[in-house]
Amino acid sequence: MRVPRDLALSASFATADDIVRSYHQRGGQPAIAYGIVRDGELVHAAGFGARSLGGPPPDERTVFRIASMSKSFTASAIMLLRDEGMLALDDPASAYLPQLAGWDNGAADAGPLTIRHLLTMTAGFPTDDPWGDRQQGLPLAEFDALLAHGVGFNWAPGTRFEYSNLGYAILGRIVAAAAGVPYDEFVRNRLLTPLSMSRTGFAAEEFPGSELALGYRRGQDGWQELPFDPYGAFAPMGGVFSCVADLATWASGFAAAFRPVIEARLAESDCVAGAAHPLAADSRRLMQLPQAVTGWRAADRLPGAPPGSPAYYGFGLFIDEDPALGRIVSHSGGYPGFGSNMRWHPPTGLAVIALGNGTYARMNAVAELVLGAVLPPAPGYQVALSPGAKPWPETLAAQESVSRLLLGWDDAAADALFCENVALDKPYQERLADLALLRERIGDFAPDTSRPAQSDTPAHRRWWLTGEGGTVAVAIQLNPQRPPRVQSLGIAVPPAPGSPLAKTLTALVAWLNDPAAAWPATVPVAPAADAGLIARRLRMAAVWAGQVTSGAFQAGDGSSSATVELSGEHATANLAVLINPVTGELRQADIAV
Known part of the structure; x- marks a missing residue:
């Protein structure tokens, strides 16, 4: 683990430790191990609680089951095979698994179920978390028989996202069929070994017992240890074991795909054995691009405001477009005895790994808090669709x-x-x-x-x-x-002093700063506008920002429209107004905090 040169980042480690310590004390899991990654290096790690009851706290080398974070390994295996011409993403899955050939795919006129549908969770299968988690050790022969018997569809393939463990179990069988070797052997030889991820595998027996976090559920008598399921057909969706240190390497490889300088540094480091990443950078980027809208939407920032940003699924990874931070790529894992999350911020290369040993421990919540604490303040982050994200x-x-x-x-x-x-x-x-x-x-x-x-x-x-x-x-x-x-x-052209536009802005800012004031009589609202909705939204923003003062003009034509920056006690907001310059009627008012 390397000490960062950035003193501001180093200072934030204490804050991050406090966040994780406080989260651990809520009692959702016996232990949490977490780490912070920057520019391809694990720069901070800590552990709280006990990796096994009565045992020592975990560290960055303690091995946990990472559950559905495993899906990114399966998707990477598919992309490796695609890059080598062994399969195509739009190939029918039945071309590799004949037991799928008789499926009706959910509708009489449905097209074929493809590898892309399985990767993006648009295959149409019913979501299956509780059932799928208990199929981890299903023998391959029994899984093949299950597939040959047929499965149910909620939707025709390619028409709607629905989270599916079954789909990734099928992808694991496709990897084996296309590669001609078992799934775990392919992942180990083609991904884990080239990346020197020696503390990542598929069975608890691969690791010394003293270095393994045991899984627990909270029962009536306290924490109850849960046995490890064996490797089986559903391992491609949730069977990987790993640690913070290895997952730092894994997350760094994805973040580096958008940052060529870091990609070059990783190629020279011990973590990839002095070789290039086994999966091409353009394939890693493709995995992190939105492929399907999940239908899971962030909460609206203000009542009546535009809806919150949607969440997307790529290939084995979730993608969120945060209005303040830009793109966040992540995946959680939840499983009997364990919870996990990895997330990274492609514009900066910062990543957070969090692993817990309680059933369905919500590591996504604590990882999100930590990433927010260590991200440096910025006026705006790139969505990171362009390598380097710097102006030409x-x-x-x-x-x-x-x-x-x-x-x-x-x-x-x-x-x-x-x-x-x-x-x-x-x-x-x-x-x-x-x-x-x-x-x-x-x-x-x-x-x-x-x-x-x-x-x-x-x-x-x-x-x-x-x-x-x-x-x-x-x-x-x-x-x-x-x-x-x-x-x-x-x-941006500001309004002339004393003009209807200037008077409207002055009156609205004064009203925002006086919580008890009635709507200003000098600001008539056009009949077509919803005066009540405008007032409620502006008042909500005023509560959030506190007392504000007008600043720079972001946009405007000088007579009918203006967007002005408002500097507040607690936050900065942008107030945009549109008026009738002749009558002075307010046609529209929006505020973004």
Whole structure:
């Protein structure tokens, strides 16, 4: 385990330990082992409780059953075989398992059940956690007989996500059929050994008893030890044993697929025996991209606001698009005697592993808390669909060129910088008029070096212009041709003092800061707008943010629309309003915290 160079991250370890210690004290499991990973290295690990009743606490080398986290190993095995041309994701599963050939697939007109359906849990099978967990040691011959007898479908394949252990057990049989060797042998030889994951396997007997966490359930008389199920047909869905140290290597391999520098460092490290990762980076990325909408949705952030972000399933992994943190990739495991979770943040390479030895111990909750505690604050994180997630050099150069152009406009320079659509979308004369309004309302401006620029994608850039009268955002988007050119330019224009738009913003901010105030009489609401819903949403945000002050303008045309940053006691919010500039009626108001 390596000590990180980042002192801020090191300081957060004590906070993380407090989180896990407090969670352990709730009594959901006899022990928790956890670790924090950064840039491919396990930089912190700790254990609380007892790996076996009366025994020592676990550490990063203590082996736990990881249950459904095993699915990512099975999916990786499938991807290895795909990359080698041994199978295709859209092949019918029956091409490898003849006992599936007579299935009706849930509907008379259903298409074939494919490997992709099984990977993405869109096969249509009924969810089967309680039953599937008890099939771990099912002999292969009995499983084959079960398949030959047929199974029930809730949905036709490819039409809906439903979590299925059966589907991953079938994938394990496909791995064996395509590879020509048993499933566990293929995973061990092609994944675990190249990654030097020597403390990962498929049976409790592989590990010294003193280094194994025993599984428990809470009964009427306290903790009761549960026996280990043997290796069997359902091992591909939940049969892997591993430890924090090995799982740090496993999670790092996925996070590194979006970070080429870390990928190169891993290839030089002992954890992969000096070799490249056995699974290609593009295949690891594909596993972490949304393949199916789960239907499990995060709670709405505010009543009446847009719905919370949906959750997705990739190949053996869950993907969440957090509105503040960007992409989080994870998988939990729940099993009689054990609970587990691994999650990582591709934009930063930070990962957390948490393992517990209580039945269905909710390690996802504590891992989520720890990851939130160690993630550095940032104005916005990339969703991490692009390796490196940094702006192109051409994007940075365009930022400098646009800044110079805004200080001294020249049509020839603009023509050289912009795509032809820029002048068509908004003629230069109108853009010059906007710049004149901007100078009139905030004074002579210059790029604000005190506020960091932001990039939502490598081809995007947002920065700030500040004058004596305020601060506004500028944003550009480059096009995909080579060399790229600027295809869009947006400049926030603040409202004129005393204008209907300015009066509306002033009145709304004053109302937000006075919990007892009635809706301002100076802000009439258009008949088509829902005045009650607008008021409730704004008031909810005010409670969350506390007293606020107006700051930079993020967007707006200066007369009918504006988005202004509100700095609050407890949080920052963006207030967006749309009015009728003639009547002053409020047509729309949204707030994001």
